[in-house]
Amino acid sequence: MQGYFDYNATTPLHPAARDAWLIASERHWHNASSLYREAATVKHLLDTARERLGEMLGSEPERIVFTSGATESNNAVVHLFAAKEGAVLSSSVEHPSLRTPLQRTLDHRVRFIRACSDTSLDREHFHQQVTEHNPVLVTIMAANNESGTLHPWQEAAKYCKERGVPFHCDASQWIGKMPAQALGQCDYVTGSGHKFGGPKGVGFLVMRDEQEALGFINGGPQEEGRRAGTENYPAIEAMITALEAVTQDLEITTAHQLKYRDAFAKNICREIAGVRLIGGDVARLWNTIMLVLPDHDNRKWLARLSQSGFAISTGSACSAGRDGSSIVLQALGASAEEMQRVIRISSGWETSESDWLALEIALLQVSKSFALKE
């Protein structure tokens, strides 16, 4: 995937996931809810898949509900708490799949926690808001999709648990890139298959306990009555296989990738005057760099890089995004003009040092081509 630097938007299907999907589609395509032998096998494999995922997330498997992806999971959480009275506290840099349903469904009941200028969470403001509003739900993402900034979700989960406040964590960008074992400590966790080498159209929601009803997509008794619809076992199997594959050597991946990325960032900041690295002072995912470039519309940069075979993005593919806006920069109070100059670079598990070097050269070339025209 040389030249592909948009892993936070989506990832190529992992070969192990493809094989798992093919085998499942060939042999275990039967309806898991049916009553014959082959169906029972699918049901069994589905249970095993749930156990394997529970193992990785440090969660009882019974808490896991398979969904069509992170967007559905986030909408389902909002739907669940829409029925309860009281405020919902959210970070101000959540993905649109959480932010939009929050605003549409809960409207004036949502309170946003301020972001620090380094895009991390303003802890003091968070504690103050919890005390002031006694919320029915706190939702803070694990790692930001635009800047890669890591949020103190473990600390926040603990803080909420001590006060009896349910805590939801959208861990779509975290899972597969960072150790996931502690996520089971959150009451609710969102995950998405295609962010870590699994297929699109599949994800999950970890719920507080195995009894709690969900009630967003209703119908058949699948997923213990919490998510209706024929179980998509091939995609589920592929998702979990991908997660197992990408997290196998996570420590080594992290060490290497951090080195490549930081060398890239250092060189770019040195060579292109006026570049600003967002979240440069705080812990971030090993794969993400968000830059505010000194001049020219980000779409011009993207187009030229695309011509050279490099795929990067503006803020987020899921933001109202096509106009180049960025939720992170909005939260930091950036101007509209500044938002037109932001780019996001996100690598993957198999990105090599030479891939990063090639991107560096290409980015500097585009920068020079702009300078020449002036």
Place this chain on the structure above:
Amino acid sequence: MQGYFDYNATTPLHPAARDAWLIASERHWHNASSLYREAATVKHLLDTARERLGEMLGSEPERIVFTSGATESNNAVVHLFAAKEGAVLSSSVEHPSLRTPLQRTLDHRVRFIRACSDTSLDREHFHQQVTEHNPVLVTIMAANNESGTLHPWQEAAKYCKERGVPFHCDASQWIGKMPAQALGQCDYVTGSGHKFGGPKGVGFLVMRDEQEALGFINGGPQEEGRRAGTENYPAIEAMITALEAVTQDLEITTAHQLKYRDAFAKNICREIAGVRLIGGDVARLWNTIMLVLPDHDNRKWLARLSQSGFAISTGSACSAGRDGSSIVLQALGASAEEMQRVIRISSGWETSESDWLALEIALLQVSKSFALKE
């Protein structure tokens, strides 16, 4: 798929669909909403897929919203009309993915249209209910999943259109088995990929027009803002490829399959005293037979047939089903005891005459094995 007679629950993945999915996953896995060349290609292929589906359904492609399946589509329609005041009129034999959200969300605003004893729609009662309640929505499925009975949806759609009443048709069991060209005349149409050889986890909802908002799963701007979440292009491409494949020789398939099935039904009704064929007097899908057996719990029949390598089902995999209940028999006022004796047999496009004969022999053997024990 010898011995597999549960196509109404799910279908094996069509080889053409598998190939389409593999190619898409290999070459066009990029995020369709991103801004580089490869992403634009995915966007273009997605538009083309939408056009191909529009062609088959007799609908403007812009009316089509891709979803995670029929269950989501049905829930989304209910959500859309939950916001509007007034009664919703529904057939009394809808799939749980429509019936359950209707009851949960609209509760006392739902009015059910009576079923005739042959499981078709009671037209007189339908007209009467429309006049009496002036509903904000009428929803009638195209073909029933348990009995295969065809409903007069074209007539109902016309009747509703003349009165300015929006009409929704869950065509999950119809599409792929019957000519679908006229479905575009309905205001809303639900379809499911895995019912006609496509992958699980993908389906669609045809909407009234291209402008109408949907607002069930919110977040990113995908599907023109009507269904958020990264576009699942590989599954969409596979679904549409499957539909093109299975409908290629639909007339020939229909003629052959009807002959095999009816011969089977005739022999079974002759050989097993007291068998009752549901919907035997009305038009049904060419693949479905619903039988009330003379005695013994249906699960016993299923288990013995499963041992002989045959996969059939009780009412529906999606009904509260595991306890053997049947929405169709409920609507016909059957007793609980009778519902424990129902089986559903549903064949597929590739089911052969000898497959049907083998099932006939197996069913008669099970019947005899019961008789011997008495």
